[in-house]
Amino acid sequence: MTAPTDHTDALAPARTKARTLISVDAMGGDKGPAAVVAGCSLSARINPDIAFVLHGDSEQLTPLIAKYAELQGRCDVRHAADVVTMDDKPSQVVRTGKDTSMWSAIESVRTGDAAVAVSCGNTGALMALSMIRLRKLPGVNRPAIAVLYPAATAQGFNVMLDVGADIKADADDLMRFALMGVSYARNGMDIAKPRVGLLNVGTEEHKGRAELKEAYDLIRDHASDAGYAFVGFVEGGDISGDTADVIVTDGFTGNVAIKTGEGTASLIGARLREAFSYSILSRISSVLAYRSLMRLQQKIDPRRVNGGVFLGLNGTVVKSHGSADATGISAAIKLAAQLSANQFNDKLAARVAAALPAEGAAE
Amino acid sequence: MTAPTDHTDALAPARTKARTLISVDAMGGDKGPAAVVAGCSLSARINPDIAFVLHGDSEQLTPLIAKYAELQGRCDVRHAADVVTMDDKPSQVVRTGKDTSMWSAIESVRTGDAAVAVSCGNTGALMALSMIRLRKLPGVNRPAIAVLYPAATAQGFNVMLDVGADIKADADDLMRFALMGVSYARNGMDIAKPRVGLLNVGTEEHKGRAELKEAYDLIRDHASDAGYAFVGFVEGGDISGDTADVIVTDGFTGNVAIKTGEGTASLIGARLREAFSYSILSRISSVLAYRSLMRLQQKIDPRRVNGGVFLGLNGTVVKSHGSADATGISAAIKLAAQLSANQFNDKLAARVAAALPAEGAAE
Structure with missing residues (x-):
């Protein structure tokens, strides 16, 4: 067409x-x-x-x-x-x-x-x-693996990279990750002007490792030319939040973060099943809640946001x-x-x- | 007594x-x-x-x-x-x-x-x-902040450290974190012989940063004297799993990991509430499921495992x-x-x- x-x-x-x-x-x-x-x-x-x-x-x-x-x-x-x-x-x-x-x-x-x-x-x-x-x-210099992570954004997930192509990244690499993540968000998720966040342990500019401060400046300086909005430093909680569409980090940190998130989601799922099989009343309620729970599972199902992409x-x-x-x-x-x-x-x-x-x- | x-x-x-x-x-x-x-x-x-x-x-x-x-x-x-x-x-x-x-x-x-x-x-x-x-x-050399993280272990949570006292840690620091985490698990959680895991991007010995390989050897060598079991490298998913009781990492990675986990749990909670308010049937089921859901919340409630400790x-x-x-x-x-x-x-x-x-x- x-x-x-x-x-x-x-x-x-x-x-x-x-x-x-x-x-x-x-x-x-x-x-x-x-x-x-x-x-x-x-x-x-x-x-x-x-x-x-x-x-x-x-x-x-x-x-x-x-x-x-x-x-x-x-x-x-x-x-x-x-x-x-x-x-x-x-x-x-x-x-x-x-x-x-x-x-x-x-x-x-x-x-x-x-x-x-x-x-x-x-x-x-x-x-x-x-x-x-x-x-x-x-x-x-360094390719990256980008994943879609379930998030509170309009599109239902965020792009995070690198999640494990390499175990390190310098300021220039992080800057390129931002550009690659923006292209991915635009072409894979139809977001015209993606918001980019740089993962750190605090949102204040003075915090974190030296290469992150340098990357901060580089990513900020390219925002206008490359057509994205730089929201600055973000924290682990923002990966599933609505602060940014693209989360930029090194492959070590990104890999630990996605596996921690997946593990936590899986633990909650197991506990949810336990809670619903606890008593006769809870078992009846789980039958009634079946469709609600299926809807939930569809939204947070890792299989649906499964494609890690090598960029x-x-x-x-x-x-x-x-x-x-x-x-x-x-x-x-x-x-x-x-x-x-x-x-x-x-x-x-x-x-x-x-x-x-x-x-x-x-x- | x-x-x-x-x-x-x-x-x-x-x-x-x-x-x-x-x-x-x-x-x-x-x-x-x-x-x-x-x-x-x-x-x-x-x-x-x-x-x-x-x-x-x-x-x-x-x-x-x-x-x-x-x-x-x-x-x-x-x-x-x-x-x-x-x-x-x-x-x-x-x-x-x-x-x-x-x-x-x-x-x-x-x-x-x-x-x-x-x-x-x-x-x-x-x-x-x-x-x-x-x-x-x-x-x-470096003090650490340890948290209790909800996990599939018998005690219901694991000790993770450092989660943000400092943004880096060398092999010696990681070794001391292991000793401190073991003392904490023994005295705060009554685990006689805690299992210690070193957080990495893979469980193979040859993977990860140089300081992690060095820390691997140090932590392994002290296991017998200090009365813990070293399970080797663990991944992000093991933080909430049943592989280790004590998860050792640097403060940058640990901070990102706990905030990612908290954010993911909070997103799932919000989606769960949405799922249960979707239709009349799902609202009825949520009333019946109330006690099951409360039991779930008690198990994964961050307030109950709230105490980060400076060690x-x-x-x-x-x-x-x-x-x-x-x-x-x-x-x-x-x-x-x-x-x-x-x-x-x-x-x-x-x-x-x-x-x-x-x-x-x-x-």
Whole structure:
């Protein structure tokens, strides 16, 4: 339905004009290829504009795909004999992983067949392979993983990055994270002018580590050119609040924060189930409350905001949870399709290059 | 009921033999002295073995105390004309805060009148005043703030430290945090052999920052002597899990983690209320579920695990939330009374000194 533009991409094959092609690593998740194929079928049912190239053992995949009417004619299989396991070391996968489904899935993005790859495999290996095969965008020193975190904002979640691509980040890196997060919020979540906050232990300007004070100034100075609002330092409580749409932090802190939040949510869920099974009266009330509780679960369900995204590379890679089921995979594919349709990575590349000409030249 | 020991303390006044005296800053909280006095009365009702010295404006405090029968004869007032506000800078309070209720509350610990002080005032100022007036224990380079975090453990929560006394910690500091956290878990929570975990972004030994790998070895090597079990690296999800009883981290990461957890819990609570007010059926079910929900709230209520404790000083200071109400204050006082009754700080001092003779001598 979109009007044709002057911007054409000579490398993209003709088929992507009709449908957005998503490259999917079918083998990496804890729940195996059946869950991945089921997730693809969920997405295919909802979104007629996408098609898939599935990477993995064709003998396993072909019968799984045959089960779903909506996948017929929209699902190519690219055979890969090997699988990256959760225990494989990233350095080893980079050296010897050529025959894995993960490698093959990234390869489809590198060659331009697909704009976005989706995998629920080993995060470290996926990041390492993405870095080596797709390479960093000009102007980016450290790529980042961005997640959507449930929040009190209008859109229901915030973007947080980095949550674990690397364990550190200097002031320049944090500044680039802000630019990348803003591009993501704009193209993945339709927020025209995202609010950016820099994670710290207090909101006063004099608090926190030296690199954070430096990053504060850099992020503030780029706000006007890059079209975002800088709200200054934010605290852990603001990650789920309505203070900012984009939370910028280093990968160590971000990783601890999301895992703490997930753990806390899971503890509360367990306690809620205990509370409702305590007595006959509470069990009756839980039956009556069933729909309310399901609505709650949908709002805070981590599977629905599941897509961690690798930013700062020549191509986009969406990381789904290792334990993702069909719903989780489908959410990751939906995100991949939206980013792909918005030509997100081209815009991000242009933004980072424009904001940082000096560093860009040094790459 | 305890047998007399050879260890006597010449500085402790005779009155503490009968009742444990708690020093309370009555003025610092957001809810004013009325909430603090109400919290003292709640504690006094439950625990006949405690008495109070309340610091603050005697004209305000005397009529408030007069309201509660259980506080009569158990509550001395020490007049202090000034109050530390939430906006006061710690450095300024240290220079000019002699007439504040916070200073006066810490002074009662410094002179040995009370073993533990409780305040819900400005954290930065409380930490700075505690450091300057009580001074660090021999062998401690960085004091720490420890909190109780709701968790899936038998006792219902874990100890996490540091959550913001300082923004950094080297390997030696993290090692001391482990020892201090173990003493706290043993004396404040009755865990004979606490399990200690070191917070990181992965549980593999090769992951994370250099100082964490060094701290890993130090904490492992002291486990046997200090009577704890070292479970190795833990992740953010383990803070609320059942992997460890004591979570060791630097003050920056710990502060972000607890605020992220609190924010997430608060978001879930808000969504739960929305879910139950959505339709007539869900409103009826919420009435039936009332007791179940109250039971849940009691288990995860931050007010009940409210007492952050400053560890590593010559005397113990319990920091309650600024927004604590009577229930929150009462929980902080209960913790203070237990630590005081167990002569916690003497044991902690002995433990740190025994484990680190070399560093202790350098202090």
